[in-house]
Amino acid sequence: MNKIGLIIKREYKTRVVKKSFIIMTIIGPLLIAALIVTPAYLASTQEHKLRTIAVIDQTHVFSDTVINTSLLNNSNIDNREITPEAVFQHRLPDNKYVHFDFLPANTTIDSIKSIFKNTNYYALLFIPxxxxxxxxxxxxxxxxxxxNIKIYLSKFFEKDIEREKLIAKNIDPDILKSIQTTINIESIKWTSKGKEKSTNQEIAMVLGAFAGIFIYMFIFMYSAQVMRGVIEEKTSRIIEIIISSVKPLQLMMGKIIGIALVGLTQFILWILLTFGIVTAIQSFSSFSLNHQNNEQVQSLMTKINSSQIQPTLEKENTEMNEFVKVVYYTLSSIDWTTMIFSFFFFFLAGYLLYASMFAAVGSAVDNETNTQQFVLPLTVPLILSLVMLQTFLNFPDSSLSFWFSIIPFTSPVVMMIRIPFGVPWWQLAISITVLLLSIFLIMWISSKIYRIGILMYGKKVSYRDLFKWLQYKK
Incomplete structure (x- = not known):
């Protein structure tokens, strides 16, 4: 164990001081922070601009002045807000973000197009x-x-035209609205203990997909590093000196664990640095990262003071509040202890399984070009688990999902996809047991290939050669 510890220490130290590690540790959080901050910054700077849109209204309807009854009937409005401009508005009203400049109805599009760049207009709206x-x-x-402007206009005209069509057919729009009913389907799951808990498939799908994809990427990225490290040591002949002091299995285990610790270190640093950068930017900036497009759309919509669509907006806000409640209860109903434990277990166990196989491949070849014939068959199960991601998300309790979460080569990804939906403890126990036994078996097989292949030079290895190496005795 002391020798394995020394190898782990050597692998860790030599990799964390490399320029590539330091550069990626710095660049990674900067790129992630940029992806988080830039959209929010652009949204905060662009969406607060008051844009003027020229309007050619050939219907002569939306340019008419109407009384804003919703403003007058609102008891919460400050009297200072009841101005002539607020009370008497065009049927297509202005709001915080958009001002509509109505042009004469006989104005042509071409005449505006020729002078558009010399105006302050953001766009030209043509109503046929x-x-x-x-x-x-x-x-x-x-x-x-x-x-946001497209959504604002689309929503307004849809509701306004619907109202006109109802009136044309002698149907009172207010009566129709009073009988409109929204049915919410609440999904409740009976647990093995007979208790009830609310579930939300969409949230579980997002969590499962994120966990599965992340583990997939980690396994591929760091297992490949193990393989490249073995090939580098083999081609530089350093391995001949090292192998005289330690057993091949000790060397392989030390390299695998050392690189795993390097990966975890980089992952933790990325999280901490990204959080620090984003927090610092948010603290010294005038915009908020919570300024999301959905909130902007909702703000735009609630600023519409037309009595035709105000009830609809109130209903949509109520539905949004109900959705937030469902999200909260769904997240609180998830067994986060099992989720976090399973994530780290399959995160590391999946890496150990594939890193062992990749180390064996690296020992059997002289360069990375020759690895393809061995790597592809090994990674097909893992790739297949990602290709079938949608199937596992839609049918997490199917027989296919069950067996893919038990098979050790696919369980690290598929089981993490299933866990947010709720997995019986016995299935999780079987998956963990099979995966642990498989790790020991694969490590034993890989070590037999590793101890012979690491000192084999100048020969292109085939599958038949690998099978012979497995039969060799010490």
Missing amino acids: ENLLNSRTIQIYSDKEISL
């Missing part, structure tokens, strides 16, 4: 005369239109 039949509105600009 046959809007009820065509159900199409064009918006022109020399830049990409904000998604």
